[in-house]
Amino acid sequence: MPDDETQTPTLNRDTPARTSHAPRARSFPGAAEGPSPWLLRLIAVGLVLAALNLRPAITSLGALLEEVREGLHMSGSVAGVLTSVPPLCFAVFGVMAPRLARRFGAGAVVCAGMAAIAVGLVVRPYIGSTAGFLAASALALMGIAVSNILMPVIVKRWFPDRVGTMTGLYSMALALGTALAAALTVPVTGALGGNWQTGLVVWAVLAVVAVLPWIVLVRDRTPAPGRSEPVAANAAEAPALKITRSRTAWGLACFFGLQATAAYITMGWMPQIFRDAGVSAGTAGLLLAVTMAMGVPLAFVIPRVASRLRNQGPIVVVLGLCGLIGYSGLYLAPAAGAWAWALLLGVANCAFPLALTMIGMRARSGAGVVRLSAFAQSTGYLLSIPGPLLVGVLYQHSGGWGLPIALMAGLMIPQMVAGILAGRDRTIEDEC
Secondary structure, three states: OOOOOOOOOOOOOOOOOOOOOOOOOOOOOOOOOOOOHHHHHHHHHHHHHHHHOOOHHHHHHHHOHHHHHHHHOOOHHHHHHHHHHHHHHHHHHHOOHHHHHHHHOHHHHHHHHHHHHHHHHHHHHHOOOHHHHHHHHHHHHHHHHHHHHHHHHHHHHHOOOOHHHHHHHHHHHHHHHHHHHHHHHHHHHHHOOOOHHHHHHOOHHHHHHHHHHHHHHHHOOOOOOOOOOOOOOOOOOOOOOOHHHOHHHHHHHHHHHHHHHHHHHHHHHHHHHHHHOOOOHHHHHHHHHHHHHOHHHHHHHHHHHHHOOOOOHHHHHHHHHHHHHHHHHHHHOOOOOHHHHHHHHHHHOOHHHHHHHHHHHOOOOHHHHHHHHHHHHHHHHHHHOHHHHHHHHHHHHHOOOHHHHHHHHHHHHHHHHHHHHHOOOOOHHHHO
């Protein structure tokens, strides 16, 4: 699928009106009518299956990290590095996505990404060394990184009048895949004989299934809505956008990075906070599952609501306030109000699907979306790397959770400021 689309998407109730004047779509003699309903349904299925695979490689490892450490004789420091590898890989490999999409098409890159995830998940449990395990994990994370970047691009191209709905659909699938891998990896491992290699490799099956619809889409030549070029044709290089000049792009990158920081801190440290407060290990794990599960319904609702608003700032503020209240509760009464704090932090973590929705709305063209997606996500993931490590350092040196929780709460303020800046009704083409 090329990424040089330049027409303004058809507006309906799922896409806010634009105040700026975009070029009119050109009509081409003999242009195709557009994609058939079955093709759009196949693309939707492909999006859902791809999204289901964007986190199990991470959360399944977290569930069995102790067993992996013992099996590979991995030191604690190396295990700590392993937990910071995902955002690093997302930042490093994500910048490759625009160039790959221009050369091969977004659908072909996502197909290759799903294949990379499958191969990495199959290889890493049986490679027999720490270095090999890290390399195979990086291969899977590379596939996740490029697919992360291109999901909003594919939605913008094939569903220009349903950006909110489709972003919500794949965001919900992403949250579901995250929660399922966290909740099911340990019981599945036990059911399959208790071997950690089997517990990790089983998630490769889901990635193999996700490859199948994208193979069909790579071979299809149907033009996307409003286009006459075949979807598999190589895109011509669009005029370069100086995206670093855009305040909206920087606001979105900072918002993405700060919400990712909060999410990784929550996934990595929230169970320990509850356990140190006297909550049992099983209940602490269940509280984290509740937090993650909140993203399933809200990841579908929030993008639909956001896409109907000209300015997404109010949603940013509501999510940020939920985070502030949740962290304040963890500080003051972590055990007494544990379920309430878990629910509130689950709501706050839904800044992720909001950020994805804004990526699709803050650019008028497919070329703009792919560049904005790459910039915002790659820069954002780089910004998120120090957060979980800093929380661990503060916890170790202070001997308690007061300072780390204060840091988590404090980060909500710049997150809201950046989100308000990113949520304004304008596009990067207006600023570059």
